[in-house]
Every structure is written in C-alpha cells, then in structure tokens.
Amino acid sequence: MVFTVHPGISKAVHLNVLVQGEGFPILCLHGHPGSGRSLSVFTHHLSRQFKTIAPDLRGYGSSPADQDFVMADHLTDLEAVLDDYQIQRCLILGWSLGGILALELALRNLERVSGLILVATAARPRSNHPAISWQDNLYTGLASIANRLNPGGQWAIDTLGKRSLYRYLIQQHTPGTYRYLAAEAMPAYLQTSRQATRALSAALNQGYNRLVDLSQIQCPCLILAGSEDRHITAASSLETAQHLPDAEWHCYSNTAHLFPWEIPDQMLQDIDHWIEHHPEVVRERMKDEG
The missing domain is CATH 3.40.50.1820 (Alpha/Beta hydrolase fold, catalytic domain)
Known part of the structure; x- marks a missing residue:
C-alpha cells in the first residue's frame, strides 16, 4: 500500500x-x-x-x-x-x-x-x-487511571502497570516512564478521533x-x-x-x-x-x- x-x-x-x-x-x-x-x-x-x-x-x-x-x-x-x-x-x-x-x-x-x-x-x-485479552484491557484502564491520579506511583506500576498492555509498550517500568504516560500518553489517547x-x-x-x-x-x-x-x-x-x-x-x-x-x-x-x-x-x- x-x-x-x-x-x-x-x-x-x-x-x-x-x-x-x-x-x-x-x-x-x-x-x-x-x-x-x-x-x-x-x-x-x-x-x-x-x-x-x-x-x-x-x-x-x-x-x-x-x-x-x-x-x-x-x-x-x-x-x-x-x-x-x-x-x-x-x-x-x-x-x-x-x-x-x-x-x-x-x-x-x-x-x-x-x-x-x-x-x-x-x-x-x-x-x-500477542492477542489482547479482556484482562489486558481491564488492567490497562485501571493502571492508566491510577497513574494519572499519582503519576509514577510505585504501587500502580507494580500492581497494575506490569499486568497491563504497558508491558508490551515498555520494558523499563520506571517512575519517569510512567510520568510520561500520565502527562502525555493518556491525554493524547483521549484526544484521538x-x-x-x-x-x-x-x-x-x-x-x-x-x-x-x-x-x-x-x-x-x-x-x-x-x-x-x-x-x-x-x-x-x-x-x-x-x-x-x-x-x-x-x-x-x-x-x-x-x-x-x-x-x-x-x-x-x-x-x-x-x-x-x-x-x-x-x-x-x-x-x-x-
């Protein structure tokens, strides 16, 4: 194409x-x-x-x-x-x-x-x-919300982020990376038509x-x-x-x-x-x- x-x-x-x-x-x-x-x-x-x-x-x-x-x-x-x-x-x-x-x-x-x-x-x-499951989507939604409320918070990273689709987007689950996700990825996602x-x-x-x-x-x-x-x-x-x-x-x-x-x-x-x-x-x- x-x-x-x-x-x-x-x-x-x-x-x-x-x-x-x-x-x-x-x-x-x-x-x-x-x-x-x-x-x-x-x-x-x-x-x-x-x-x-x-x-x-x-x-x-x-x-x-x-x-x-x-x-x-x-x-x-x-x-x-x-x-x-x-x-x-x-x-x-x-x-x-x-x-x-x-x-x-x-x-x-x-x-x-x-x-x-x-x-x-x-x-x-x-x-x-890999194929995306409903659990992947659930954890991704929860991780995104928790990370937005507390950008880079370690609990959200360990409990939700590493089980979400973020595990395929990043390998290094650092607070700095998650702060970028909160500040830039989530707003961009919500603004995509x-x-x-x-x-x-x-x-x-x-x-x-x-x-x-x-x-x-x-x-x-x-x-x-x-x-x-x-x-x-x-x-x-x-x-x-x-x-x-x-x-x-x-x-x-x-x-x-x-x-x-x-x-x-x-x-x-x-x-x-x-x-x-x-x-x-x-x-x-x-x-x-x-």
Whole structure:
C-alpha cells in the first residue's frame, strides 16, 4: 500500500501546531495515538538549538477531523504547514506512524528534506504483539487511571502497570516512564478521533511496504529502535535502515515501542551525536548547491 491520492481525498485542514525555539526547522511528527505535545521528550531538547515544529495531525490533539479521511490527507496537511511557515528545507523526526509519514513526505518532497530521524518505525512495519485479552484491557484502564491520579506511583506500576498492555509498550517500568504516560500518553489517547483511528485501520488492512522506493531518499537518516518492540519490530526497523542509502541504525536493549520515554537521555545523546556528524542536515542549502 502506498499513500496514493484518490478521488475522495480532501483539501488540507488547518493543523494545530506547537512551535518552539529558533534556528533550522525540525518537523516533528507524532504517532497513534499522539499529539504534538506528546513529542516533548524531543522538542524540549532540540528547541534549545533549533526551531521545532510539532503539529497535531488531522484528527489528533486539537486538529479537526469533521469527516472521514485517508492517510494521504496527512501529507497534504503537512505540506501546507511547511508552506505556511515558509520552510523550504527541514529535518524531519517521526515516531511510529510519524516515521511512516516522514518517509512518505520525503518521497514526495526529496529536495525539501535534509534528513530523517525515524523512531520505532519501518517502511515495511511488522508486529509480533500477542492477542489482547479482556484482562489486558481491564488492567490497562485501571493502571492508566491510577497513574494519572499519582503519576509514577510505585504501587500502580507494580500492581497494575506490569499486568497491563504497558508491558508490551515498555520494558523499563520506571517512575519517569510512567510520568510520561500520565502527562502525555493518556491525554493524547483521549484526544484521538474516531476518524483518525479509522484512517489508520484502513491503511493497515491494505498493508504497507515502501522498501523498494527507499533508494530515492539520499539524505542522511538515523533509525532508532527498541529491541523488544512488539508493535513495530526491531527487525523491520533494521530492514528499513538497510534499504536507505545513507542510514545509521541504533537498537536499544531492554526497551520497547515507547523507548524515548524509557531512556530519554541516552537517545537524545545519540541524536545529538548524529547531528554533529551530519551538520548538513541542519544547514540551509547554499545557492550553488541547489
């Protein structure tokens, strides 16, 4: 499945956008469920040196979705954001679904993308998530409520969190990770529209495989994965890295799909080092280069 335009595609909608910092623009794309604010682990750090632009995708956060849409509509919306902010060239960071959108946006705008940071994502995503039981859902609901009332509380983590679906999203059940879950995951979940969920489900049912097209993306790419990711496996992330012409891949042990909230310091240090070694990804292209 490719995010192709079809007769039912709608016009761009105005997205709610969180902008922080000054400097070279980094477009930050969240996953499902998510919002621009659920990327704070990235934006708070990167905005010290760069201008981070974190939109709520259509149907997420505070961005509207008055009718059903398809995944390609996200790309139309994001291109409109780049135009609105007069961004000719940017680095894109995408987490999970956001990483897939980052790849698609790069394929549609090769000259506009200086580099990609792909987090817990893949061009041919594969999952090995076990079947979900009613007990899983029950414990997840109880854990979410208890953790919201007392973020990072050890009793809720040990009694409820480790028995919930969180055990597949994280490996390191630390108070810090659970504080991220309380502050950012739960609000994002509650703000995710039915239209957004339907659009993603329809796309997943069609299948998705962009590996054959990745050779077109010549810019530097950093791919980060959690070794125990059950939602988008580390193997599928590595496969993506192997098909990109200029890619660096990191896999973090004892982490899962939400590893940015498990090991934020180590991850951000790796991102900083990659940018230091690839200064071209945060530098405007000179006229004689274009």
